[in-house]
Amino acid sequence: MKLPDAVRERLSVAWRRNWTDWLGGGGRWPLSLPLAPPSEAIARSQWPRFQMWVRTWAAPEWAGQVSFESRAWSHLGAQQVPTQVRFNTPEAVADALGSETRRRWDASAARWSERVTAWPELIGELRAIAGWMGGLDEADYRRFVTAFDWLAANPDSGLYVRQLPIAGLDSKWIEDHSAPLSRLLAARLAREPGSLAKVAGLSCEPTRRRIRLLDPNLREQFGGLSDLQVRTDELGDLNIRAKVAIVVENQQTALACTDLDGAVLLMGGGFAVTELGRIPWLSQMPLVYWGDIDTAGLAILNALRAWHPHTKSCLMDTMTLLAHRELWSHERTPTIASLAHLTPGEASLYQQLASGAWGPGVRLEQERLQWSTAWRSLVEAVNDAAR
Numbered sequence: 001m002k003l004p005d006a007v008r009e010r011l012s013v014a015w016r017r018n019w020t021d022w023l024g025g026g027g028r029w030p031l032s033l034p035l036a037p038p039s040e041a042i043a044r045s046q047w048p049r050f051q052m053w054v055r056t057w058a059a060p061e062w063a064g065q066v067s068f069e070s071r072a073w074s075h076l077g078a079q080q081v082p083t084q085v086r087f088n089t090p091e092a093v094a095d096a097l098g099s100e101t102r103r104r105w106d107a108s109a110a111r112w113s114e115r116v117t118a119w120p121e122l123i124g125e126l127r128a129i130a131g132w133m134g135g136l137d138e139a140d141y142r143r144f145v146t147a148f149d150w151l152a153a154n155p156d157s158g159l160y161v162r163q164l165p166i167a168g169l170d171s172k173w174i175e176d177h178s179a180p181l182s183r184l185l186a187a188r189l190a191r192e193p194g195s196l197a198k199v200a201g202l203s204c205e206p207t208r209r210r211i212r213l214l215d216p217n218l219r220e221q222f223g224g225l226s227d228l229q230v231r232t233d234e235l236g237d238l239n240i241r242a243k244v245a246i247v248v249e250n251q252q253t254a255l256a257c258t259d260l261d262g263a264v265l266l267m268g269g270g271f272a273v274t275e276l277g278r279i280p281w282l283s284q285m286p287l288v289y290w291g292d293i294d295t296a297g298l299a300i301l302n303a304l305r306a307w308h309p310h311t312k313s314c315l316m317d318t319m320t321l322l323a324h325r326e327l328w329s330h331e332r333t334p335t336i337a338s339l340a341h342l343t344p345g346e347a348s349l350y351q352q353l354a355s356g357a358w359g360p361g362v363r364l365e366q367e368r369l370q371w372s373t374a375w376r377s378l379v380e381a382v383n384d385a386a387r
Contacts, residue, residue, distance in 0.1 A: 001046075001053045002035045004061060007085060011096055019105070020127045022090040023112045030086040031093060035066075037081045040073040057082035062096040108134025111141060118145075125187045129180045140177075143169055148181055152188050156201030164202075207232045207275065210251075210267045214260040218242060236279045240264050244386045245282055246378070247273065247304065247311075249291035253367045257375070263382060273300050277307025286385035290314040290378060293321045294363035295334040298350045302339040309341070314381035315366065315374060318349045321358075327368040331361040 010033050021027055035057065043050040057066045064085040071079045087093045090109075094102040111133045115126050126133075133141060150166050157164075161171040174181070178196035185200055186193045197204045210229045213219045218240065219226050230238060243262030248254040254267050266276065268291060276282055289304055289311050291297040297316065305311045336354055339347065353362055366374070 001038055001050065002033075003053065003056060007033055007035070007064075008096060011087075011093055015093060015097060015101070019090065020130050023109055023127060023130055024116065027090070030065075030088045032084050032086045034084050035082050037069075037071075037083050040071070040076055043073070043079070044075060054080070054082060057085070060085065063087075063092045064096060104131070104134050115145075119184075119188070122184055122187055125184050129183065132180055140173075143173060144177060144181070147174060147177070148184055151181065151185055151200045155185075155189055158201065158203050160203045160205070161197075207272070209235050209269070209275070210254075211235075212254060212257065212265040212267075213240075214246075214257060214263040214265055215242065216259060218262075218264060232275050232278075236281070238281075240281060242285060244286045244288065244382050246382060247276065247287065247289045248366075249297065249300065250365070250367045253290075256371060257378070260379060260382060262386065268300065270296075271300055271303060273304045274307065276304060282308055283310075286382075287311045288314050288378070288381050288385050289316075290366060290381075291316060292363060292365045293317075293349070293353075294331040294361075295336075295350060295353050296331065297366075298342060298346060298353070299335050299337060299339060301346070302341045305341040312381060312385045313343075313346060315369065315377050316349075317345060318352070320369075321349070321362070321364050324364055324369065327364060329363045329365060329368075331363040334361055 014031065018027060038046070038050060057068075060066055064087050066082050067084045067086065068080045069083050071081050073079060087096065090105060091102070094105040108130045112126055112130045115133070116123050119126065133144070136144065147166055147169055150164070161174055164171075164174070174196070182194065182196040182199045185191070185196070189199065191199050193199070195204075196202065208229050209232050210227070213222065213226050213228070221241065222228065242264040244264075246257075246260075246263055246265045247268050248257070248265060249268040249270070251267055254265055257265055268289070269275070273289075287304075287308050287310060289301050290313070291300055293316055301311070301313055301316065334354055339350060342350060352358065356362075
């Protein structure tokens with residue numbers, strides 16, 4: 001004997017799975033949900049509940065149409081029993097789910113219809129972002145239309161976002177709404193999906209890499225500077241006569257490093273570490289990587305070693321992890337990718353982390369280690385690599 005709340009739960013599931021398919025008259029209607037009428041035996045044993053259930057569906061709280069069937073029961077006589085509730089339109093379903101759902105449906109359906117009329121070739125992509133469009137206030141919706149029309153009419157402008165001559169828009173607005181703009185533009189311009197800048201042909205601010213010159217002699221080559229930020233595409237042309245390179249993941253850990261003969265330090269930047277693959281002088285000197293002990297840290301090490309196979313890791317081993325249990329934190333989403341460039345010891349550590357051998361999402365962040373001990377280990381690793 002299903003009550004309205006149970007039916008509403010079923011409707012919520014159907015809504016989440018199908019509502020964009022219902023735009024423009026899609027879907028199979030009516031949508032019928034069974035009410036699980038009881039047998040006579042159950043109705044007799046739960047007579048007050050049965051009567052309440054029948055009365056509830058005799059005057060339902062929404063626009064769904066309830067079907068009743070006659071039952072000729074031997075002990076209870078003829079009874080009109082509700083068997084199913086039927087919804088003939090998406091609007092009826094939205095009403096059953098509440099005023100906010102109906103408001104979102106009305107806005108999404110109206111805007112989807114308007115955009116399909118204007119951009120008929122984008123019907124599929126518009127379905128995918130219909131909920132997002134319905135959630136915009138009217139001013140933002142009009143900004144979205146204006147931005148798309150301009151970008152679609154002016155592909156490959158080579159402008160930076162702040163240079164776009166689109167009335168009423170600022171760069172932050174476009175950045176905040178870049179994903180749906182990029183999706184639609186890729187379809188309109190028949191281009192591979194990607195960032196808005198890539199799809200629309202806009203210019204991007206070049207990425208930069210922060211480096212530290214730990215050797216006093218290296219600093220003399222750069223006017224005494226110890227801390228530099230260099231365009232990544234120009235870093236490969238920088239003539240750094242170092243004896244060993246260190247890549248450190250955490251910025252504050254990198255800043256804590258002090259003088260070290262012959263060493264240049266590069267800040268890692270997570271999976272952007274692959275940008276270092278295009279730095280030719282890194283392939284000509286020993287290279288040490290120090291990152292967090294978690295699946296992501298080992299995946300980043302793997303990515304760097306794919307470009308520079310001679311990379312040695314530091315403090316990224318099982319012994320270091322198990323010696324610092326009190327400092328463990330939690331990795332929210334461990335990776336399960338196949339990593340082909342780890343040493344046997346690193347690969348074993350990775351598999352145990354990924355499988356939860358010590359608990360789910362175990363993580364040891366590099367900056368949590370006692371600094372004097374960690375610094376000695378890093379110096380030893382650098383000296384070993386240099387030898």
